[in-house]
Amino acid sequence: MSRYRPPRAKGSCYITPEGERRLREEVRELWKVERPKVTASVHEAAKNGDRSENGDYIYGKRRLREIDSRVRFLTKRLEELTVVNDIPANQNKVFFGAWVTLEDDDGSEYEYRIVGPDEFDLSQNKLSMDSPLARAMLGKLLEDEVKVTTPKGETVYYVTAIRYGSSAVD
Numbered sequence: 001m002s003r004y005r006p007p008r009a010k011g012s013c014y015i016t017p018e019g020e021r022r023l024r025e026e027v028r029e030l031w032k033v034e035r036p037k038v039t040a041s042v043h044e045a046a047k048n049g050d051r052s053e054n055g056d057y058i059y060g061k062r063r064l065r066e067i068d069s070r071v072r073f074l075t076k077r078l079e080e081l082t083v084v085n086d087i088p089a090n091q092n093k094v095f096f097g098a099w100v101t102l103e104d105d106d107g108s109e110y111e112y113r114i115v116g117p118d119e120f121d122l123s124q125n126k127l128s129m130d131s132p133l134a135r136a137m138l139g140k141l142l143e144d145e146v147k148v149t150t151p152k153g154e155t156v157y158y159v160t161a162i163r164y165g166s167s168a169v170d
Contacts (some may be wrong), residue, residue, distance in 0.1 A: 011117030012129050014096055015081045019119030027074045035067050077118065087164045094140045094162055096129055101161035102137075102146065109160065114138065 015023075042060035051057045088095045094114070101111045112127045114137065120128035127134045136146045137159070146157040 013080050013082055013116075014084050014129065015116040015118055016097055017083055017085045019116060020078070020081065020083050023074055023078055023118060027071055027078070030067050030071050030074075035064065035071075038063050038067065081116070081118070091164055092142050092162065094137045094159065095164075096138075097164060099161075099163045100137055100159060102157035103160045104155065104157050110157075111161075112137075 038060055042057060042064065045051075045054050045056035045060055048054055048057075084096050087097075094100055096114055096116075099111060099113045101109055103109050110125075112125050112133070114129050114134045115126045117128040117130050120126050120131070129135070129138065133146075133148050136148045140146055140159050142159055142162060144159050146159060148155050148157070
């Protein structure tokens with residue numbers, strides 16, 4: 001059995017200014033704060049003799065590899081990202097960065113922000129623009145119907161509000 005895994009499909013290369021700040025802060029935190037602490041603990045563990053049975057040394061080296069890998073990934077990703085901070089001229093249409101309020105047939109309302117794949121977080125109602133729901137919403141106007149195919153069948157939503165930043169269109 002082979003260990004080869006095909007590379008993941010790259011996500012869209014757009015990000016909000018808040019998302020870029022968060023990624024840059026993560027790189028800074030890993031490189032300037034966490035890595036020096038782990039390096040110091042590995043240095044101390046290396047002084048204790050036999051490294052093959054030294055758990056602090058082994059796990060410290062593993063953590064250093066994880067930190068270096070994540071910093072390398074984030075640095076390369078930040079180079080290829082495009083920060084989108086312009087508000088579109090037509091604010092009645094759903095574009096990247098919009099807060100969109102949807103209503104289903106039962107009258108339940110859901111609000112999502114369309115963001116890049118590097119910053120999506122469903123606990124904060126941030127949807128990746130590559131997700132099926134966000135792709136269905138992009139380009140829709142106020143009061144348009146949004147159809148999404150789910151495992152349970154087709155779900156229909158209606159766009160009830162669109163806002164960018166602090167402005168709202170209801």
